[in-house]
Amino acid sequence: MKKVITLLEQLVSIPSPTGFTKDIVNWIETYITDLGYDVHKTNKGAVIVKVHGARSDQARLVTAHVDTLGAMVREIKADGRLKLSKVGGFNWNAVENETCTIFTRSGKTYRGTILMHQSSVHVYAKSGQTDRSDDNIEVRLDEVVTSRKETAASGIEVGDFVSFDPRFEHTSSGFVKSRHLDDKASVALLLTLLEECKSGKETLPVDTYFYISTNEEIGYGGNSSIPEHVSEYLAVDMGALGDGQASDEFTASICAKDSSGPYHYELTSHLIQLAKDHSIPYKVDIYPFYASDASAAVSAGIDVKHALCGAGIESSHAYERTHEKSLEATYRLLHCYIQSPLV
Incomplete structure (x- = not known):
């Protein structure tokens, strides 16, 4: 988690409200290029990276958004x-x-x-x-x-x-406090995962696209430029905490339903089973006032199975907080997911 938190501090220090994301996208493009990947930038300013898998006739996509409030x-x-x-x-x-x-x-x-x-x-x-x-x-x-x-x-x-201003702080007790953890915490996880994929220790089962979107906070982030052979779409975004919520700051949060409706049942069940099989702390939750890039993609007519997971973020859209344990659990879940067969 040391690398994730170092990346997160760097990311939140670069201003990127929706519509003003050029600087951070350039930073991310340089970071990914330095890892040895080719980067595709969409007209909207998003970044898409392809990790080649054992099969190229099938693909999945994981996304996080770098735009903020x-x-x-x-x-x-x-x-x-x-x-x-x-x-x-x-x-x-x-x-x-x-x-x-x-x-x-x-x-x-x-x-x-x-x-x-x-x-x-x-x-x-x-x-x-x-x-x-x-x-x-x-x-x-x-x-x-x-x-x-x-x-x-x-x-x-x-x-x-x-x-x-983000006012980033990493406490000795493992908490991370900052504005814009939504969704730069997830971006830090995906960048770290990309670096691990580049190590060459193992080949992913199918082509996997990493999509860093730039318009999620206003509703139309990763809803276009999806490669045709993508059949699974996983949005990595914050878990919403509060009264009546199951999620917390110490586990991975898997969303079964938000204000857009239920997420794909089989793909969501697959995430839950992966967490169980690998002893990853998790909670299944419903986010009542929430939508994601995955739901935006489905609403735009993209024919994919869609799901949503992420670290539990306290006080969303305010001065946010999470814990190393939640970041770690989410990272482990993502790592297991991209290594698993398609649903």
């Missing part, structure tokens, strides 16, 4: 501060008081903090009761600007991307 500048206010528009689905209170970076189209970057306009309790008596909404959340720029004109003169414009 973020925001765009919606308006420059009269006082020079910024109103935001969300990129992805999250609550404003999840990023309130978070530091951030604004990326202008000219290449300049600026620092700021996401705050309630009515933050000061010494001025606003109902600060705590005021809605955390598009109208009340703003970015306080770390620049000497006090008017719309001064902020505009800096080069900041409507439509500029805003990335939230």
Whole structure:
């Protein structure tokens, strides 16, 4: 897990809100190329890598998404501060008081903090009761600007991307805390798995495609550019934790159903049986407000058996956390899956 966590820290340090993923895709392309693989990039900016198997007439695909939550500048206010528009689905209170970076189209970057306009309790008596909404959340720029004109003169414009700082931490007790574990934890697992495949110790039973997608948070990540002979599609994404959920931070989470409907029964059962056969800690779960690249692919008409698994992530779409044990269990499950026969 040392390699996985080192990779994860590198990945979360590269800003990549959906729609602004060029830098991280270039980083991933270089990383995979250095391993000795050929990389195909889609028009959407995704990365696809083929690992040759014993049979080339059959194939499976595993995917994780590298795009994250973020925001765009919606308006420059009269006082020079910024109103935001969300990129992805999250609550404003999840990023309130978070530091951030604004990326202008000219290449300049600026620092700021996401705050309630009515933050000061010494001025606003109902600060705590005021809605955390598009109208009340703003970015306080770390620049000497006090008017719309001064902020505009800096080069900041409507439509500029805003990335939230990850605040990565790996504790001595094995927890990993950071924003954007969704889904860079899974990307770190797939990159590590690709490196292991390159070792040449064993040949996979069928051609296996690794797909790093870039638009999952807005609903259409890995739903295109799927090779025709792919019959199984496994999305590796976070397991959702909370009241009523079976998943936790110490096991691999296998999703039987989310808001898009049930996942393929036989393929999901195959993952469960692999976990049992290899003594991999796991939980089967239903994610009530969730969809994945696998469900997006099926909705787009791709004829595949689809399934979903991943590490259990606490406080999804906020300041997230998981544990080494969950990452390890998920990695072991993925390793067993790509070595297994097709369902």
